[in-house]
Amino acid sequence: MYIDYKLNDENVKEFEKQERIIKTINRRFLTYGYKRIKTSTFEQYDLYSKVRSSINQNEMIKIIDRTGEVLVLRPDVTIPITRKLAEDVLDLSTELRYFYVQDVFRQPFDKLKEIESTQAGVEYFCESSPEADAEVIALACHTLRDLGFGDIKIEIGHAGFFKELVEQTQLNDIQLKQLETMIQAKNVVDIEAFLRGLSIEDSLRNAIEMIPFLYGNPTEVSERAKKIALTDKMNEKLNYLTNVYEILKVYGLANNIVMDLGLINHMGYYSDVIFQGFVEKYGKPVLMGGRYDQLGNEFGANLPAIGFACEIESLVEASSNLEVSSRIPIDVKVLYDMSCLGQSITIANELRERNYSVLSFPKGKEQVDSQQSIYSIRIEQNEQTFHYKGKTSSFSSINELMNLLIRAKGDV
Template sequence: MYSEILANEHEKHEKIIGTLSKRFTTYGYKRIKTSAFEQYDLYSNVRTSINQNEMVKVIDYTGEVLVLRPDVTIPLTQQLVQLNGNLPEEMRYYYVQEVFRQTFQENEPIGKTQAGVEYYCESSPQADAETIMLACHALRDVGFSDVKIEIGYAGFFTELIADLQLTKEQTAELKRLIQAKNIVGIGPFLNQLPIDPAVKEVLEQLPLLYGAPQVVFDRLQNLQVSESVQLAIDYLQKTYEIVELYGLKKHIVIDLGLINHMGYYSGIIFQGYVENFGKPVLMGGRYDSLSEEFGVKLPAIGFACEIDSLVKATAKKKLKERYSIDVTVFYQESRMKYAIDIANELRERDYRVVSKPLRGQASAKDSEYTIQLLEQQNLLADVEETKEFEDFKQLLDSITSKKGVPEWTI
C-alpha cells in the first residue's frame, strides 16, 4: 500500500513537470541545465538571501569548497555571461532541476525539485506582464482554478528607507513587522526612529496596501512619496494594466508589503497561491542587476515553482498532453490588445507563441510562422508565402491547413 502511494505521488510529480515544461515551450522557452556542484565563492560573493549555513558543502580533490546547487538563477546567469560574447537582445530558458538546502527541520528533504523560467530581456511592463501571465497559465494547467498572483515591487521598500539611517537590525525588524502585516506594532517601532513624517505615514500604510489593484492604487494617490517611489508605482500600475489585457483581473492581488525574498530582485516581484494550500507554490521577480556582478548588463525576470508543493496541493486532477509549433506575433503599439488575444488563443490550442512589439523589420528565424499586426493590415508569413487575414478564424484555418489541428487528450 505504501509503495503504491509512493508510485502515485511519483507519477503525479512527473505529470506536473511534463505539464509545466510543455506550457513553458508555448511561450518560446528552451530547456537548459546547470551543474549540480558549484563553487562556494559563486554564492558567497553575490548578493543573495540564501543563508550560507543552509548550503550543502563538499570538498573536491584539490581542496576547493563546492556547494550542491542551492539556486538556479545565479549559476545560469553566470553561465550565460561566460558563454555569450555578444548577447542577443533576449533569451528565454526554462529548467527542471533539484536545489539543495539544509532546512534543519525534521522530515524536511534537503533536495527539492524546481521548475522555472528565466527571461533575459530589457525591463518593460510588457515583458513583466507576459511572465506573470505565464505563471498563472502554468498553475491553471496543473489543474487549479482558484489561482492568486500577489504582485509587489522589490524597490518600493528599498526606496522608502533609502534616506533613513537604519541599522541592519532595525531594517530586519521593520521588514518582519511589514511582512507579518503587524499594523499595531509598526507605529510604535517607527516612533522610536528619526523619520520624516511623510515617509513614516507610507511605511505605516504598507500592510494596508494589499488587495484589489484599483483599491491599492487609489490609496496610493493619497500618500506623499518621493519621485523614485512614484516611478515604481507608475511602472507597477502600467504592468497591471497589461496583465488586465490578458484577462487575469480576477487572479491578481497587489501587495506593496511584499518584501524582496531574494537579494538579487530589484523590480516587480510576485508569488502564486492555489486553493487549499497555505503557502506560495510559485515565486519570482525581476533581477536587472545580478549579471553586472559578472561584468555584463543582462536584465531578466523569472520565477520558480516548487514541484513538491504542487504535488501536495493537487487533488485528483487529470493533466493535459500538449503539442506545439512555433509562431511569433509582431504588433504595433495600437494593436497590442489584439496581439495578446491572438497569442492567448493560439497557446490555448498548444502552439508555441512569442509576442513582441514591432520595431523595424519583423524577423523571427526560429519561428515557422510570423504574424504582423499593422495599423491597417494583418499578415501571416511562413517560408513559402505571406498572406493577409481578416480575423482569428481565417488565421487559424491558414495554419491548420498545413499543420493539422493539435490533439488534446484528457
C-alpha cells in the first residue's frame, strides 16, 4: 500500500507551527493577567437563536440529540462565556479576565473555506473606559508582535458613531444591511446612488457619504469627523475613541493605529469601540474585537466587557510570509562569567518570578541551536549589561534592569 509521507510530513509541520503560535499567544495572555477557560462544544440552539445580537443562524451547524433537542456546534465563544457568567453574576462588581483557545464551527458562504477553525481570544469584563479599551488593543498588538510580525496595523472604530448617524435615516433592516455592506466595501459610487433614492436631508446624506473617507491617521480623521458629527452623542463617541488613541500612544503604539469610522463588524453584539488587526503581506484581518456592554442584558445581567479573537489558521497562513524561527523565542538570554554564577542565578530567578522566560549559559558555552531571545543580558565580573536591538545599557540592580525591560517593551 502506498502512503504519501510527504503529505503526512506537511501536516505535522503545519500542526507544529500552529502549536507554536498557540503557545506564544497563551504566554502573552497570561502576562496580562488572563485565566484560561473553556466552553462546551455543543450548545443549545436557543442560546443563539434568541439572542438579538447573535450570529447569522444560517451559519450554524445544527444537530439533533437523542432527546430530539436541537443543538449547534459552538459557532462563537463570547456568547456562551457571557451566558455562563450571567448565571452567577447579575451585576459586575469586580473585573474578570478570561482567555480561551477553542474550535468554532460555522457554515461558510465560501465553499472553499473550512467549517471548523481554531480561535484564541480574551474576554475582559469591566466597566467601559478608554484605559481598559486601550489595554486590550495594546494586548492585541503585543500578541502579533510576539508572533514575529513587524508591520502591524490595528484599525479602530466605534460602532456607535455610525449607528447614531444612520438611526436618523429611519432605514428598514434590509436597507440598513445594504448600506452597511457598501460602507464596509467603501463603495462610494453605490453609496451615493443608494442615498439619492432616500428622502433624507442633505446634511445627513453628506455625512453618510463621508464615512468611507474617515480612514487614516487618528488625529486627522478625528478632525474631519467632527465636521459631520450631527449630534452630541456622535461627538461623545468620537471624543471617547480619541482618548483611547491617546492612551495607545503612551503604550508606544502610535505608528500601529489607524482610525476607521467606516469599520463595521458582522458580530451584532459589538456596541462601542471595535477594532481589527492586520499584518504585512496578508490582505485579511487576523484578529477582530470590540466592546459589548449590552450582551449580558440578553441573559438578565449587567456585564460590560471588551474582547477580541484571533483565528489561528489565518495567523499560520500569514506567518508563512515571514522567516519565522522553528522555535518559540524566549524573553531573555543570560550569558555570564563563571565567576558570576551566583549573580546570574539571582537575576534569572527574579525574571522568572516576574513571568519572563529565561535561558542561562556560561560565556563560550551557549548552545548553537538554542532558542532566539528578545533580550539578552551579560553578567561579567566588573559590569552587568542589557542588550536589545543593537543597544547596550549598563545596570547595577534588578530595579534598573526592570526599568530597561519596561522601556524596551514599549519600543514596538
